[in-house]
Amino acid sequence: MDHVNHTWTQNFLLAGFTATGTLRPLAFLGTLCIYLLTLAGNLFILVLVQADSGLSTPMYFFIRVLSFLELWYVSTTVPTLLHTLLRGPSPISSAVCFAQLYVFHSLGMTECYLLGAMALDRYLAICRPLHYHALMSRQVRLWLAGATWVAGFSAALVPASLTASLPFCLKEVAHYFCDLAPLMKLACVDTSWHAQVHTAVIGIINACNLVVILGVYGGILRAVLKLPSAASRAKAFSTCSFHITVVVLFFGSAFIVYVGSPESHPEGTDKLIALVYTFLIPFLNPIIYTLRNKEVREAVRRVTQRIRATLKRL
Numbered sequence: 001m002d003h004v005n006h007t008w009t010q011n012f013l014l015a016g017f018t019a020t021g022t023l024r025p026l027a028f029l030g031t032l033c034i035y036l037l038t039l040a041g042n043l044f045i046l047v048l049v050q051a052d053s054g055l056s057t058p059m060y061f062f063i064r065v066l067s068f069l070e071l072w073y074v075s076t077t078v079p080t081l082l083h084t085l086l087r088g089p090s091p092i093s094s095a096v097c098f099a100q101l102y103v104f105h106s107l108g109m110t111e112c113y114l115l116g117a118m119a120l121d122r123y124l125a126i127c128r129p130l131h132y133h134a135l136m137s138r139q140v141r142l143w144l145a146g147a148t149w150v151a152g153f154s155a156a157l158v159p160a161s162l163t164a165s166l167p168f169c170l171k172e173v174a175h176y177f178c179d180l181a182p183l184m185k186l187a188c189v190d191t192s193w194h195a196q197v198h199t200a201v202i203g204i205i206n207a208c209n210l211v212v213i214l215g216v217y218g219g220i221l222r223a224v225l226k227l228p229s230a231a232s233r234a235k236a237f238s239t240c241s242f243h244i245t246v247v248v249l250f251f252g253s254a255f256i257v258y259v260g261s262p263e264s265h266p267e268g269t270d271k272l273i274a275l276v277y278t279f280l281i282p283f284l285n286p287i288i289y290t291l292r293n294k295e296v297r298e299a300v301r302r303v304t305q306r307i308r309a310t311l312k313r314l
Contacts, residue, residue, distance in 0.1 A: 010093065010094065011091045011092065011093055011094065011171065012091070012092050012093075012094060012097050012168075012171050012172075012173050012178065012183075012186075013089050013090070013091055013092075013171050013172045013173065014080055014083075014084050014089060014090050014091075014092055014173050014175065014176055014177065014178075015084070015089050015172055015173060015174050015175065015176075016080075016081065016083075016084025016085060016088070016089060016090065016175075016176040017084065017085065017176060017271065024085060024086070025086075027085050028082060028085040028086050031078070031081060031082055031085060031279075032082060034279070034283055035074065035078045035082070035279075037283065038070070038074050038279075038282050038283040038286075039071060039074070039075075041283070041285075041286030041287065041290075042067040042068070042070050042071050042282065042285065042286055043067075043071070044286060044290075045063060045064060045067040045286055045289065045290070046064055046067050046068060046071075048296070048299055048300065048303065049061075049063065049064040050064075051303050052299040052302055052303050054295065054298065054299050054302065055295065055296070055299050058121050058125070058132075058133075058136040058141055059118075059121055059122070059125065059239070061141050061145075062114065062117060062118045062121055062141070062145070063118075063289055065114060065145050065148075066111070066114055066118070066285065067285065067286065069107060069110060069111055069114065070111075070281075070282040070285055071282075072103075072107055073104075073107040073108070073111065073278070073282055074278065074279065074282040074283075076100060076103050076104045076107060076177070076278075077100070077104060077176070077177040077274075077278045077279075078278070078279060080092065080100070080176055080177045081176040081177065081279070084176050089172070092173075092178065097173075097178040097183075098160065098163070098164040098178065100177055100178045101160050101163060101164070101178045101179065101180070101183065102156055102157070102160035104177065104178075104179070104278075105156040105159060105160060105180075105202075106152050106153040106155075106156040106160075107152065108152075108156075108254070108277070109151070109152035109153075109155045109156055109202075109205055110148050110149050110151070110152025110153065111152070111250065112152070112205060112206055112209050112250070112251075112254075113147070113148035113151050113152055113205075113209060114145070114148045115209065115213065115243070115246065115247055115250065115251075116148075116209045116212050116213055116216075117144045117145070117147075117148055118243055119212070119213040119216040119217065119243065119247075120144075120216060121136060122216070122220060122239060122240050122243060123216045123217075123219055123220055124136055125239070126220050126223055126224065126236050126239070126240075127219060127220065127223040155201065155205055158197065158201050159180055159197070159198045159201055159202065162194050162197060162198070163180055163183050163184060163194065163198075166183075166184065166187040166188075166189065166191065166194070167187060167188045167189060168183075168186045168187055168188065169186065169187070169188040170185075170186040171186065172186075173186065174271075175270070175271055175274070176271060176274075177274075177278075179270075179274070180198050181195075181257075181270060182270075202254075203255075206251060206254055206255060209251075210247075210251050213247055217240070217244070220236075220240060223236075224236045224237060242288050242289050242293070245288055246281065246284075246285060246288060249276060249277070249280070249281050249284070250277055250281055253273050253274075253276040253277045253281075254277055256273050257270050257273050257274060257277075
């Protein structure tokens, strides 16, 4: 990495992953295919929940919000990943870089809050079934969903603005998108205080949401164990299994990258772990929520029958 004057503010250089020869086009095509499948899978959930009245429940409302979020989340980082795979180290303007940093962390923190709201939904469905639809009315759902977006985009202002205000002496970002730790390594000044603030903000938000989710699932577990039959217990657990899988993947990878000292991670580890929550989770979410979900399969059957009947009348 070359040292430049403190006044340099034009471009950063995204290093991406080092891939040479035939590996580069193969990595590009594989990433592109998974990206397109991710977009298609999340769009499929959005359309299906809207098209089928059988999925007009609070749980599928939040799944739909999650799919909408994942469309933007994956599209924030994967285009620059594809560009670096195709072209190698790629320039990115400082304005675009800081915008990507802010939007990425805003959407990530929004998902963190949204997973908490989804846990609360499952708690009310299992522990307060008679009052579930009254407690989780359309107005409450809209308020909860809106609150997660406002909270996520507000919380990301702190780490993004602090990072954008740093003076930079180096320009090569050792990542495939603009993230906190790689950018702070390029600064001309000591960033230990900034790192502590970032860890506190992101760590506290993640930890608080995770504690809430674990507490909610503790209440769910106690309620489920009191159910009279094994079949009812299995059904209750199955409605939570999809959400638990996403929570483990999301919070596990986020804590590894953003909680703790960046120097404690081996070189290149952050890029690989980042693929889990920026790329793998948005790809897996539609699969997790559809393939093993009987209600979704039934909704697909009903919508398909309606489409066939409509085509026959034409």
